[in-house]
Amino acid sequence: MIDSARRLGLVLGDQLSFDLSLFDALDPQEDVLLLAEVAEEARYVAHHPQKIALIFSAMRHFADALRERGWRVIYVRFDDPHNSGSLPGELRRWSDRLRAREVHITECGEWRLQQALEDSGLPLNWHEDRRVLCSRADFARWAAGRRQLRMELFYREMRRRSGLLLEPDGQPCGGSWNLDAENRKALPKGLRGPFPARFLADDVTREVLELVAERFGDHYGRLEGFDYPVTHAEAQALWQHFLDFALAAFGDYQDAMACGEPFLFHARISAALNIGLLDVRQLCADVESAYRQGRVPLNAAEGFIRQLIGWREYVRGIYWLRMPEYAELNAFGNRRALPEFYWTGATGMRCMAEAIGQTLELGYAHHIQRLMVTGNFALLAGIAPKAICEWYLAVYLDAFDWVELPNTLGMVMHADGGYLGSKPYCASGRYIQRMSDYCGGCAYRVDEATGPRACPFNALYWHFLMRHAERLERNPRMAMAYRNLRRMDEVRREALWQRGEELLARLDAGEAL
Known part of the structure; x- marks a missing residue:
C-alpha cells in the first residue's frame, strides 16, 4: 500500500x-x-x-x-x-x-x-515533451516574422536539422526535397494491400472491452473486432509488418482508395505513435535505413518521412502557436450542421459510405479518405468547422486535438483563411474517380454534374467556387479552376448553381444524399 x-x-x-x-x-x-x-x-x-x-x-x-x-x-x-x-x-x-x-x-x-x-x-x-522533434519554443522561433507558415519550408528545415535523407553535401537524396508528385498513383485493378497485422486481446484488454461496452455503448462506432496493439512490443510488431510488407508500395499508392481495402499500404501506426507506444526518431531512422539498403524506393521513404517530420511536427507547432483563438476561426462563415449520414454511413454516395462505414467499424481512415472524401464534402457543403472538427476528434483512434484541429480546420476546411494551406483542398467527383474504384456501383453518376443522378460532388464543387469567388479567384493555385468556370456559358453555370442549391437544401432539411 x-x-x-x-x-x-x-x-x-x-x-x-x-x-x-x-x-x-x-x-x-x-x-x-x-x-x-x-x-x-x-x-x-x-x-x-x-x-x-x-x-x-x-x-x-x-x-x-x-x-x-x-x-x-x-x-x-x-x-x-x-x-x-x-x-x-x-x-x-x-x-x-x-x-x-x-x-x-x-x-x-x-x-x-x-x-x-x-x-x-x-x-x-x-x-518539456522531448518526444517531438520540434519543441513549442523552436517552432515559435521558426515562425517569428513569417506572414505565412508554409509546411514545405518547415519540412526542409527539419530535414536539415535531422540529417534525414541527405547526401554528404547536405543536398536531398535524389535531388528533390519533396516527391509528392510521385505519391499519387491510382491503384491498378486487382492490386490489394498486404493482409493486416492483428493483435489478440489478452486478459487486460478483455476486461477493458467489457468496461467500455458497459459504459460507452452509446458512443458512435463498433467495439467488436478490436485488434489494435496495446503494448510497445505489439506496436513494434505492427511497425515491422509495415516495413516488411507495405512501405515499398506506400510511395506510389499512399493516395489511392479501394472498396473493401481500408488499409492498403498504410502503416496504421498513427494511434500507437500518438499515445507513445512508438518513437518518431526510430521510425524515421528505420525508413531511411530501408531506403539506403535498397529495400524501398526513395518516393516511399521520403513520402513517409515527410508525413512524420513535416506534417505531424508542423501541425503541432501551428496548434501551440495559435491556440486557443485558432479553434474559433471560420473564414468562410460556414454554419451548416453536420449531416446525419456522417454518423450512420447511410448515403447513396459510395465513396462517403465506404469511408464512413470503415470509420464506424475500425475507427480508421487514411489521410486521403479524410481529406478528399469526408473532408472535401464538408468543405463543399459549407459545414460549420466546429461540427466537422468534433466529428473527426470523436471517430478516429489517432485523433488528438493538437493533430486533428489544424488538419481539419486548416487543411480540410480552409477555415483559417490560408494560414496553414495555400489553397482549399476541394475537388469534384473526378478526383475520387481517378484515385479509387468507389464510383463503380455508386447510386450517382460521376460523369454528370446536373440532374437527379449526378454526383453531388460535381455541382457542389462548382457551387463552392461560385459562392466564394471573391475570396478565392485571385489565389494563383485556384486560377485554372476559375478559368474553367469562366469558360462555361451562363446556362451551364446556372444549372450547376441550381443543382448545388437543391443539394444544400436537402442537407438543411435533414435528408441523406
Whole structure:
C-alpha cells in the first residue's frame, strides 16, 4: 500500500513512453507515478469505443511495465467508486492523500487539458515533451516574422536539422526535397494491400472491452473486432509488418482508395505513435535505413518521412502557436450542421459510405479518405468547422486535438483563411474517380454534374467556387479552376448553381444524399 510520496508525477494516456522527460525529475524509490482513467477525458466528445479501449488498455499495460521497472504506481480505474472523474481532481486527491510536496507533469498535447491542469490551483512543475522533434519554443522561433507558415519550408528545415535523407553535401537524396508528385498513383485493378497485422486481446484488454461496452455503448462506432496493439512490443510488431510488407508500395499508392481495402499500404501506426507506444526518431531512422539498403524506393521513404517530420511536427507547432483563438476561426462563415449520414454511413454516395462505414467499424481512415472524401464534402457543403472538427476528434483512434484541429480546420476546411494551406483542398467527383474504384456501383453518376443522378460532388464543387469567388479567384493555385468556370456559358453555370442549391437544401432539411 502506497501511503506517502515526496513527489507525485502524472502520466497522461497519450504519454506512454519510457523516456518521458517527467521521469528524469523523479526517484522510483521515493516518488509515485499516477495514471487515471477519468470520465472527463473519455466523454468530452463521444470518442469511438475502440479509441477508449485502446487508451485504457495501453495505460493499464504501461502501468504494469512501469512497476516491473521499479516504479511505484497508483492506477485509478474508470469504475473506481472514489474516482473524481477528472485529472485535476485525481491529482488533488492523491497529492493530498500522499502528502506530496511537488507535482510533476510533462506538457500536455492538448491545450484544453493543459489549461484545466494549470487552472487547478495545484503547484505544478512542467517538463518539456522531448518526444517531438520540434519543441513549442523552436517552432515559435521558426515562425517569428513569417506572414505565412508554409509546411514545405518547415519540412526542409527539419530535414536539415535531422540529417534525414541527405547526401554528404547536405543536398536531398535524389535531388528533390519533396516527391509528392510521385505519391499519387491510382491503384491498378486487382492490386490489394498486404493482409493486416492483428493483435489478440489478452486478459487486460478483455476486461477493458467489457468496461467500455458497459459504459460507452452509446458512443458512435463498433467495439467488436478490436485488434489494435496495446503494448510497445505489439506496436513494434505492427511497425515491422509495415516495413516488411507495405512501405515499398506506400510511395506510389499512399493516395489511392479501394472498396473493401481500408488499409492498403498504410502503416496504421498513427494511434500507437500518438499515445507513445512508438518513437518518431526510430521510425524515421528505420525508413531511411530501408531506403539506403535498397529495400524501398526513395518516393516511399521520403513520402513517409515527410508525413512524420513535416506534417505531424508542423501541425503541432501551428496548434501551440495559435491556440486557443485558432479553434474559433471560420473564414468562410460556414454554419451548416453536420449531416446525419456522417454518423450512420447511410448515403447513396459510395465513396462517403465506404469511408464512413470503415470509420464506424475500425475507427480508421487514411489521410486521403479524410481529406478528399469526408473532408472535401464538408468543405463543399459549407459545414460549420466546429461540427466537422468534433466529428473527426470523436471517430478516429489517432485523433488528438493538437493533430486533428489544424488538419481539419486548416487543411480540410480552409477555415483559417490560408494560414496553414495555400489553397482549399476541394475537388469534384473526378478526383475520387481517378484515385479509387468507389464510383463503380455508386447510386450517382460521376460523369454528370446536373440532374437527379449526378454526383453531388460535381455541382457542389462548382457551387463552392461560385459562392466564394471573391475570396478565392485571385489565389494563383485556384486560377485554372476559375478559368474553367469562366469558360462555361451562363446556362451551364446556372444549372450547376441550381443543382448545388437543391443539394444544400436537402442537407438543411435533414435528408441523406
